[in-house]
Amino acid sequence: MPTSDRTPGPVDASQFTALDRGTQDQHATLIRWLDLQNSWATMRMAKRALLDLLALRPGQAALEVGCGTGDDALALAERVGPTGRVVALDLSMFQLEEARRRAVGSPLAIEFAQGDVQELAYPDDTFDACRCERVLQHVPALEQSLRELVRVTKPGGRVVVIDTDWGGLVTSDPVLQALVAHVTATIRNPQVGRALGRLFRDVGLREIAVRPQLCGPLPDEWTPEAIRMSHSFIPAALAGGTVSPADVAAWSTTFAQDTRDGIAFWTAPYFVVAGTKV
Numbered sequence: 001m002p003t004s005d006r007t008p009g010p011v012d013a014s015q016f017t018a019l020d021r022g023t024q025d026q027h028a029t030l031i032r033w034l035d036l037q038n039s040w041a042t043m044r045m046a047k048r049a050l051l052d053l054l055a056l057r058p059g060q061a062a063l064e065v066g067c068g069t070g071d072d073a074l075a076l077a078e079r080v081g082p083t084g085r086v087v088a089l090d091l092s093m094f095q096l097e098e099a100r101r102r103a104v105g106s107p108l109a110i111e112f113a114q115g116d117v118q119e120l121a122y123p124d125d126t127f128d129a130c131r132c133e134r135v136l137q138h139v140p141a142l143e144q145s146l147r148e149l150v151r152v153t154k155p156g157g158r159v160v161v162i163d164t165d166w167g168g169l170v171t172s173d174p175v176l177q178a179l180v181a182h183v184t185a186t187i188r189n190p191q192v193g194r195a196l197g198r199l200f201r202d203v204g205l206r207e208i209a210v211r212p213q214l215c216g217p218l219p220d221e222w223t224p225e226a227i228r229m230s231h232s233f234i235p236a237a238l239a240g241g242t243v244s245p246a247d248v249a250a251w252s253t254t255f256a257q258d259t260r261d262g263i264a265f266w267t268a269p270y271f272v273v274a275g276t277k278v
């Protein structure tokens, strides 16, 4: 059976700080979840905006922190070209394996490294740019992590972060709201999005650009995979008492109708933030 036809296991956002402890099924679900989100137009738009804010040139060195499946590291490598350097770093060996697998056959040189954004193993002023997407919402030491990104960036270099603000979650119906909120309740810094601009200033970054956007699937992006993924949130929400079996039974019918009619949605603010090290 193709992977996309299998019911995914439950998504638990707290796993993003300790992915290697999960089972193979959990790993597969998290990769499917990342791939699904990364396919959405809203996400692609934010990633493009961030690449533009990075303003990388051929021959430069870039650090991709919390690289996940590694697709964004490949995009950086295209910008810096064969004379440049990209390091794709992640806490999780399992994510790094997936990122390495996806880079096989690419002519672009990417180094993969295990590491923790809270304590980077690079000297001061190493990279022309550091990129970090959807990682700071999970880290225990938020400001320290940002200070580390600044430390390893060269003076005049750019630090760019994309992160969500789950305090702004809005959905098309209360049960969908409860299901998504149940997953995001396990996130350590759920409102980091709105705080990024101030944090960037506090750690000494200048020429700060804050670009709030919205993320989430557009009406034509409610594919069978996206619908299955939403249903995968149900068991944990039922166990946690956030929704009742009766709620879920009624919702399954209205959700199917709403996705067909193009009126189902969930959305949350997504902040693309850049700053320059002085």
Ligand SMILES: C[S@@+](CC[C@H](N)C(=O)[O-])C[C@H]1O[C@@H](n2cnc3c(N)ncnc32)[C@H](O)[C@@H]1O
Pocket: 016, 017, 018, 019, 034, 038, 065, 066, 067, 068, 069, 089, 090, 091, 092, 095, 115, 116, 117, 118, 132, 133, 134, 135, 138, 139
């Ligand atoms: C939500 S995923 C985002 C992946 C990728 N940046 C993307 O946007 O598709 C979070 C990633 O951060 C990694 N991560 C979590 N805590 C980390 C830490 N302290 N240092 C480095 N990476 C971390 C996880 O292993 C995971 O790959």
